[in-house]
Amino acid sequence: MPIPEAKYIWFNGELVPWAEAKVHVLTHALHYGSSVFEGMRCYDTRRGPAVFCLDAHLMRLLRSAKIYRMPLKYGLEELREAVFSIIRANGHRACYVRPIVFRGYREMGVDPRGCPVEVVIATWEWGRYLGAEAIEQGIDVCVSSWNRMAPNTLPALAKAGANYANSQLIKMEALENGYAEAIVLDVNGYVSEGSGENLFLVSEGVIYTPPLSNSVLRGVTRGCVITLAKELGYQVVESAISREMLYIADELFFTGTAAEITPIRSVDKITIGNGQRGPVTQRIQDAFFRIVQGLDPDRHGWLSPVYSGGQS
Ligand code: PPE
Numbered sequence: 114m115p116i117p118e119a120k121y122i123w124f125n126g127e128l129v130p131w132a133e134a135k136v137h138v139l140t141h142a143l144h145y146g147s148s149v150f151e152g153m154r155c156y157d158t159r160r161g162p163a164v165f166c167l168d169a170h171l172m173r174l175l176r177s178a179k180i181y182r183m184p185l186k187y188g189l190e191e192l193r194e195a196v197f198s199i200i201r202a203n204g205h206r207a208c209y210v211r212p213i214v215f216r217g218y219r220e221m222g223v224d225p226r227g228c229p230v231e232v233v234i235a236t237w238e239w240g241r242y243l244g245a246e247a248i249e250q251g252i253d254v255c256v257s258s259w260n261r262m263a264p265n266t267l268p269a270l271a272k273a274g275a276n277y278a279n280s281q282l283i284k285m286e287a288l289e290n291g292y293a294e295a296i297v298l299d300v301n302g303y304v305s306e307g308s309g310e311n312l313f314l315v316s317e318g319v320i321y322t323p324p325l326s327n328s329v330l331r332g333v334t335r336g337c338v339i340t341l342a343k344e345l346g347y348q349v350v351e352s353a354i355s356r357e358m359l360y361i362a363d364e365l366f367f368t369g370t371a372a373e374i375t376p377i378r379s380v381d382k383i384t385i386g387n388g389q390r391g392p393v394t395q396r397i398q399d400a401f402f403r404i405v406q407g408l409d410p411d412r413h414g415w416l417s418p419v420y421s422g423g424q425s
Contacts, residue, residue, distance in 0.1 A: 116237050119203040123195050123234040126187075128202050134233065141216035141228040146275035148215035149177035152370045153333075155200055155236070155419065157207040158407030162200060163416035164210065165370075165405055167193060169333045171212075177271040178214050183230045185214060192234075193417070199234050200419050209239035209371065215274070242309075242371035243293050248398070251378030251390050252367075254307070256356060257283045257295035261305040261328040269328045276330075280308040294367070296359065296380065299328040304354040310367035310375070311335040314354060315393045317363070324351040334368040340413065341400045347393065364391030374398045 122134035142148040153170040155162050171192045178185050187195065196210055212234045220227040243252050259282050262269065267276050287295035287308070296312060299305040304323055306312050311332040314321045320342050323329050342349050359365060363386050365377040374397060376390040390398075403409040405416070 117239075119205070119208070119235070119237050121199060121202045123199040125232055126195075128199065134235070136231070137218040139221065140218045141220070141225050142274065144221075145216075145223060145225065146273070146278065147181070147183075147225045147228070148213055148274035149174060149181055149183065149272055150211060150213040150274060151272060153196075153210045154239075154370055154405075155205060155208045155210060156405040156407075156416070158405065158416060158418075160407050160418060161421075162206050162208075162419040163407070164196060164200070164419065166333045166337065166415050167196060167417040169336070170370075171196075173272060173331070173333070174212055174214065177273060178230075180268055180271040181273060182226070183214055183216070185230060185232065187232060192232075195234055197417075197419050199236055203236050205236060205238060207238065208236045211235045211237075213274075239371065242369070242373070243367075243375050247293065247375045248373065249376075249390060251376035251385075251388075252293035253291075253379045253382075254294045254296055254377050255287055255290060255292045255381050256359070257286060257297045257308075259283050259286065259295075259297060261297045261299045263300040264326070264328060270325065270331055272330060283308040296377075298356060301327075302356070303327050304356065304359065305329055306332075307367050307369075307372075310369035310372045312354075313338065313366050313368060314358060314362045315364035315391060316358070316361070318347070318393075320347050320349045320393065321354055321358075322349070322351055323354055327353060332368060334370060334373070337401065337413075337415065338368050338374065338397055341397055342393075345396055345400065359385075362386070364394050366394045366397075374401055 121128040151170045151174045155164045216225040216228040217231040306329045359380045360383045367375045376394045
């Protein structure tokens with residue numbers, strides 16, 4: 114589906130009309146994948162539009178840039194204001210926010226250090242990432258024949274464009290074979306994550322998720338779900354998960370900014386639980402959606418209102 118265009122894109126501090134936010138074809142990032150990015154959501158809460166976990170996402174962006182030795186002209190405070198300004202300029206009630214930091218046009222060759230570090234923030238209105246019914250019905254997934262990158266190849270904790278070459282291979286294979294998404298194993302054969310989501314497993318009332326050492330992105334939604342699950346009284350265990358644990362799980366679900374909390378109803382055509390969204394998944398979804406809709410108090414300070422000077 115084509116991107117639903119908004120009016121402006123924030124480009125190195127300027128609000129540029131959508132169609133004019135362009136780069137040169139010899140931009141370093143286009144050739145060598147030298148970019149780091151974020152994805153966050155602005156929700157239409159009862160108190161107006163509010164960005165979910167703004168600081169956590171911006172901190173991850175700054176850290177991704179640090180790992181890749183990209184000096185940024187803007188700090189946390191300036192980026193926060195930039196996000197509010199582009200959402201206001203585009204007049205969104207709810208939207209997806211995509212900041213990207215990349216090496217621009219100047220020099221050719223692998224060494225990026227001579228190329229300018231460009232900062233862009235785009236927004237658009239993005240619906241359900243894995244299909245309209247996914248949140249309630251769940252999705253059918255496979256285990257990918259690809260592996261997630263080894264820890265000493267591409268660092269998983271940096272949300273770098275380059276990591277998504279691996280994600281694209283995973284996603285295309287899954288879709289070509291008739292699945293909505295894939296679960297990927299790390300180089301040691303343990304469960305890692307989806308092409309663009311973290312994974313949770315429920316077994317005998319306990320919730321499991323792979324630790325950061327299994328080549329996962331440190332998902333912001335993952336962190337929130339761990340907090341909500343503990344609040345609901347569940348034990349949450351971060352431990353290595355073997356492939357066969359997927360098949361015998363009572364419940365499985367993906368988490369991510371785009372995917373939100375999406376149940377998984379089958380893996381490799383093996384039905385998970387009774388093939389429907391499970392009760393633990395549903396309780397966590399309810400807790401999550403009630404907060405982002407503004408129905409429950411924002412007790413963790415996760416929402417930054419766009420129209421009140423940006424205080425959460
Ligand atoms: N793992 C990967 C590989 C990943 O890309 C994401 C987000 C997550 C986990 C979950 O992280 P978080 O959003 O902080 O909870 N993927 C983003 C990009 C999706 C895309 O297609 O683009 C997202 O969900 O915004």
